[in-house]
Amino acid sequence: MSRGTETTGGPPVPPLGGWARSLFWFGKGCFVDDLDSALHVAFSEVWGRISLDADEVRARLARRRGAEMSRPPRAWCLAVRAGDLRIEPYRVAIVPFYRDGDVEREEVTLDAKVLTRICAPVALDDGGECLGTVAEKLGVKSEDLSWARKAGVFRERKSRRFRGWTPVLYCDYLLDPSSPLRRGADKLWAWAWKTAVKRLPADFAQVVERRMLYRYVRGEPKARGWRWVCGGCRKLVRTIYLPLRDRNLAEYFGVKVEGDEVDEVVELPRTFACTRCHRVRYFSRVDRHGWNQLVAHATGGLLYGREVRKPEYWKETRRRAYRPSVRRAKSLRREEVRRLLLLGLGVGDVAKELGISVNGVNNHTRVIYREAGVHSYRELRRLAVGNSPCNEYDNATVLIPEATKPSPERT
Numbered sequence: 091m092s093r094g095t096e097t098t099g100g101p102p103v104p105p106l107g108g109w110a111r112s113l114f115w116f117g118k119g120c121f122v123d124d125l126d127s128a129l130h131v132a133f134s135e136v137w138g139r140i141s142l143d144a145d146e147v148r149a150r151l152a153r154r155r156g157a158e159m160s161r162p163p164r165a166w167c168l169a170v171r172a173g174d175l176r177i178e179p180y181r182v183a184i185v186p187f188y189r190d191g192d193v194e195r196e197e198v199t200l201d202a203k204v205l206t207r208i209c210a211p212v213a214l215d216d217g218g219e220c221l222g223t224v225a226e227k228l229g230v231k232s233e234d235l236s237w238a239r240k241a242g243v244f245r246e247r248k249s250r251r252f253r254g255w256t257p258v259l260y261c262d263y264l265l266d267p268s269s270p271l272r273r274g275a276d277k278l279w280a281w282a283w284k285t286a287v288k289r290l291p292a293d294f295a296q297v298v299e300r301r302m303l304y305r306y307v308r309g310e311p312k313a314r315g316w317r318w319v320c321g322g323c324r325k326l327v328r329t330i331y332l333p334l335r336d337r338n339l340a341e342y343f344g345v346k347v348e349g350d351e352v353d354e355v356v357e358l359p360r361t362f363a364c365t366r367c368h369r370v371r372y373f374s375r376v377d378r379h380g381w382n383q384l385v386a387h388a389t390g391g392l393l394y395g396r397e398v399r400k401p402e403y404w405k406e407t408r409r410r411a412y413r414p415s416v417r418r419a420k421s422l423r424r425e426e427v428r429r430l431l432l433l434g435l436g437v438g439d440v441a442k443e444l445g446i447s448v449n450g451v452n453n454h455t456r457v458i459y460r461e462a463g464v465h466s467y468r469e470l471r472r473l474a475v476g477n478s479p480c481n482e483y484d485n486a487t488v489l490i491p492e493a494t495k496p497s498p499e500r501t
């Protein structure tokens with residue numbers, strides 16, 4: 091993909107309108123035609139092949155009832171931070187409640203007008219903008235941008251202002267005011283993320299409660315910040331989400347199976363709740379399911395990831411470099427699992443002994459093998475017996491009955 095120009099290579103692109111045009115558009119003056127054309131070409135090829143095979147069509151439509159399709163991708167969600175400084179009494183309908191002279195909670199009316207203002211992606215001026223201006227646009231304090239600045243989200247230079255030297259920030263892509271580092275969605279999801287606000291019905295309004303947390307310093311309450319009260323689980327959370335589904339390729343082309351209303355794409359609950367209640371799906375290029383999910387959501391479950399050519403700019407890279415936490419304390423539970431395994435207990439017995447699931451023990455076992463650089467229980471045991479000065483594990487086998495000894499094929 092090249093920025094600012096349309097790529098001319100690749101398969102021919104069908105005439106575009108509506109959904110597809112929004113798919114094309116990405117960033118400032120930049121077009122994504124690679125993903126768009128790959129989806130169009132794959133859809134026309136595969137649908138032409140399978141549309142006559144009723145069983146195959148039914149199998150693919152059944153994916154729409156699966157758990158995965160009921161989870162909204164993060165790029166489809168409007169996210170609102172409780173501490174967003176743009177939620178202010180002059181511009182948002184807020185009803186405060188006080189206790190002992192301090193504000194305890196507020197009822198905030200989030201309507202379409204407010205959400206359009208505070209959830210829209212933020213673009214910085216090409217000539218750069220002062221730190222304070224950027225912070226104001228994103229609804230945070232200047233010091234709250236320090237992590238994003240350290241993480242390299244912005245390019246910076248110092249500029250002389252009347253109060254001394256001020257940082258001027260530049261950013262080539264759109265920013266998300268609600269993401270932790272203010273980074274926007276992955277560009278593969280830009281078609282859905284950028285237009286999310288536009289899908290909000292004009293008459294939408296919801297009253298959401300937020301509470302102020304306090305800490306007490308010498309008996310004096312000091313405000314720590316706002317938290318939303320999730321409408322689903324009533325927990326205090328920093329960010330709430332409103333899923334807004336985008337049109338998929340099948341709907342765009344009007345692909346519909348007669349008399350099968352059961353297989354409609356699942357509509358998402360149009361209400362604010364926390365990420366756990368909505369089971370928001372986060373996209374990662376490193377995750378082996380990421381591409382398949384993107385294709386499934388973009389085509390209404392009718393295509394699989396393997397049937398669509400990945401765009402040229404696709405790279406399975408991490409956004410943040412891997413950094414091992416070498417000084418982190420060891421998992422106590424894992425040590426227990428390791429000890430019981432080496433005493434000769436099977437996975438099921440370890441799970442029963444510790445009161446955890448078999449899957450949990452298997453997860454610990456995988457990490458234990460990886461840490462020890464071994465691939466089987468025998469290798470692990472040989473290593474442990476060899477390293478143990480008093481042969482603790484070697485003697486232990488004598489005490490363990492035959493029935494609980496590990497089977498040779500267990501790894």
Ligand SMILES: [Zn+2]
Nearest residue numbers: 320323364367
């Ligand atoms: Zn919740």
